[in-house]
Amino acid sequence: MDTLEHPQSYYVATARPFPHLPELRGEAMADVAVIGGGYTGLSAALNLAERGYNVVLIEQARIGWGASGRNGGQINTGLRKGPIELMARYGRDRAKAMFSLAEEGRSIIRERVARHRIRCDLKANTLLVAHRPKEEGWMRAEVETLRREFGYTKARFVPREELDEYIGSDAFHAGIADWGGGHLHPLNYALGLAQAAIDAGAQLYERTRAVALNEAQGGVVVSTGNGQIKAAYAVIACDAYLGDLEPRIATRIMPIANFLIATEPLSEEEARALIPGDSCVCDSRFVVNYFRLSGDRRMIWGGGEKYTPTPPPDIAAFVRPHMARVFPQLADKKIEYAWSGMVGITMSRLPNLGRIGNIFYAQGYSGQGVAITGIAGKLIAEALSGTAERFDVFANLPHRPFPGGTALRHPLMTLAMLWYAMRDRL
Numbered sequence: 515m516d517t518l519e520h521p522q523s524y525y526v527a528t529a530r531p532f533p534h535l536p537e538l539r540g541e542a543m544a545d546v547a548v549i550g551g552g553y554t555g556l557s558a559a560l561n562l563a564e565r566g567y568n569v570v571l572i573e574q575a576r577i578g579w580g581a582s583g584r585n586g587g588q589i590n591t592g593l594r595k596g597p598i599e600l601m602a603r604y605g606r607d608r609a610k611a612m613f614s615l616a617e618e619g620r621s622i623i624r625e626r627v628a629r630h631r632i633r634c635d636l637k638a639n640t641l642l643v644a645h646r647p648k649e650e651g652w653m654r655a656e657v658e659t660l661r662r663e664f665g666y667t668k669a670r671f672v673p674r675e676e677l678d679e680y681i682g683s684d685a686f687h688a689g690i691a692d693w694g695g696g697h698l699h700p701l702n703y704a705l706g707l708a709q710a711a712i713d714a715g716a717q718l719y720e721r722t723r724a725v726a727l728n729e730a731q732g733g734v735v736v737s738t739g740n741g742q743i744k745a746a747y748a749v750i751a752c753d754a755y756l757g758d759l760e761p762r763i764a765t766r767i768m769p770i771a772n773f774l775i776a777t778e779p780l781s782e783e784e785a786r787a788l789i790p791g792d793s794c795v796c797d798s799r800f801v802v803n804y805f806r807l808s809g810d811r812r813m814i815w816g817g818g819e820k821y822t823p824t825p826p827p828d829i830a831a832f833v834r835p836h837m838a839r840v841f842p843q844l845a846d847k848k849i850e851y852a853w854s855g856m857v858g859i860t861m862s863r864l865p866n867l868g869r870i871g872n873i874f875y876a877q878g879y880s881g882q883g884v885a886i887t888g889i890a891g892k893l894i895a896e897a898l899s900g901t902a903e904r905f906d907v908f909a910n911l912p913h914r915p916f917p918g919g920t921a922l923r924h925p926l927m928t929l930a931m932l933w934y935a936m937r938d939r940l
Contacts, residue, residue: 518575518721523853524776524814525583525701529631532705535577537671538719539740543621544570546898547736548716549724549759549828550610551575554721554876555751556926557891563714566893570735571716573597574723578704580755581883586774586816587700589623589667589711590640591692594614594863594880597659598652602858611907612864613664616882619889620695622776623703626888632706635809639793640695643686649798650674650688657690667692676799681795682726682787685712685840697794697806700884711757717751724759729871739811747898750875751891755892760875765915767858767878774816775833776808776851777844785811802881805838813837813844827852857881860913864934865890867908875896878913 546562548555551573559571561862573579592613593600600609627636644653653671659665672680672689680691712718724735727748734748752759754769780788785807789795794806795892803817817836818826827850838845860866860878865886866878874897876890888909897905 518579520576520579520701521853522851523584524701524773524808524812524851527851528702528810530702530705532577535718535720536742537721538734538738540710541741542568542570542717543570544717544743544745546570546747546749547734547743548572548751549736550580550654550751550753550755551577551706551708551718551720551726552580552751553704553887554753554890555749556582556711557888558706558751558876558894559716559718559891560711561892561895563711563716565899569711569716570630570719570745571711572719572743574721574725574755575678576720577647577708577718578701580705581753581855581857582887583701584774584853585700585772585824585857586885587697587806587884588640588796589620589885590642590796590882591620591660591695591806593865593886594882596656597664600653601659601663602825608907610664611718613666615889615893615904615907616886617666617694617934619885619887619916620657621891621936622888623698626707626710627698630706630710630711632703634699634702635705636696636698636793637794638686638693638696638832639791640692640697641680641789641791641793641795642692643681643795643797643801644688644689645686647687653690655687659837660886666694666929668692671910675873680791681789682843684798691791691793694703695794695885695886698884699809700826700874701716702931705729712732712838716874726875727759729873732872734872746872748873749894750877753877756858756877760871760873763866763875765867765878766913767860769856769917771854772857773818773825773829773833774783774814774852775849775853776815777813778810778848778850780813780847782811784843787841788813803840805837805840812845812850824892826863857883859915862911862913864911865908866913867893867905869872869897869909873908
């Protein structure tokens with residue numbers, strides 16, 4: 515198996531045609547070298563190319579090979595932390611500024627899809643559901659806070675007696691319906707962004723792994739297996755797949771595994787009975803279940819807890835019970851695709867943007883990457899061009915490293931995740 519090709523998934527099986535891009539060989543000169551061909555890198559490359567910069571982007575495997583081509587495709591509201599907690603931690607003004615940028619990130623998706631005619635099954639509506647009765651209180655407060663403090667009126671609290679209008683399951687106790695969000699085919703969106711970046715003048719290379727990044731002569735040098743890029747600036751857009759490329763930011767994120775399955779296609783009647791409004795759904799667990807219907811009416815389900823780097827031998831068998839507990843009517847449906855990927859989280863569950871000399875970076879979206887990466891790339895382009903005020907809204911957030919550094923963060927995180935998973939069950 516070629517490990518540099520996309521791992522098999524529903525998304526790969528239904529990807530739009532996209533050519534193999536060349537490997538970088540020899541020396542390239544650029545204004546900006548972008549490392550990583552996922553949403554962050556593609557967004558940064560596209561925004562910078564539109565501003566007239568000479569951009570060279572390298573991806574170690576294929577465009578969208580990492581989380582950007584494997585995720586749940588959900589475009590959720592705000593950040594991983596809700597408005598009440600954001601205001602408590604950072605104050606009303608800063609919380610509003612972060613929320614506003616997150617909302618702009620969602621607008622960017624709609625704008626890019628329309629402008630570049632990206633065929634990625636973009637749909638509206640999200641639904642957050644409570645897996646415990648006592649969560650009704652904070653959900654009511656969250657919707658009211660969004661309306662009163664942030665002027666956001668697209669979210670609605672849904673009491674249990676009305677949940678059947680949104681989801682065909684008795685497993686939940688309340689919800690927040692939001693027609694400001696949505697969902698999409700993540701790999702096709704990534705490929706669409708890549709084509710848009712190429713059309714804007716960016717040079718994209720695949721199968722080109724960055725093995726070293728050094729600052730030199732007022733700029734940067736990115737060394738690859740068969741060449742190098744000399745540039746004025748670099749953008750690190752690797753997130754969970756950063757490895758040891760830049761140790762100064764590696765300890766601020768934790769790569770954790772996610773597992774997804776896709777069923778056989780459902781009839782229109784079956785699909786409507788499961789999620790009448792065709793929302794994407796996630797629950798309120800610490801270790802979340804998240805699910806939605808694809809463009810061809812398959813149930814795409816993400817869930818399952820595993821805290822070691824090795825995936826389970828049978829991902830479909832591992833994830834199916836989680837789906838069947840919520841939707842018993844799917845217990846016997848054929849699972850046609852099963853795959854896994856890594857997502858980067860931070861201690862604060864807020865994105866980690868920053869700058870080290872001439873190196874910009876963005877990482878640690880903590881499950882909100884579809885929505886936030888677009889604005890992250892735009893903010894990097896703004897800051898690199900000399901206007902850092904909006905970039906600093908995120909760059910000035912304090913980010914603690916994970917305890918134990920890169921060596922011990924996984925075992926310590928395992929203990930923490932097991933505790934939270936036990937709390938979910940109780």
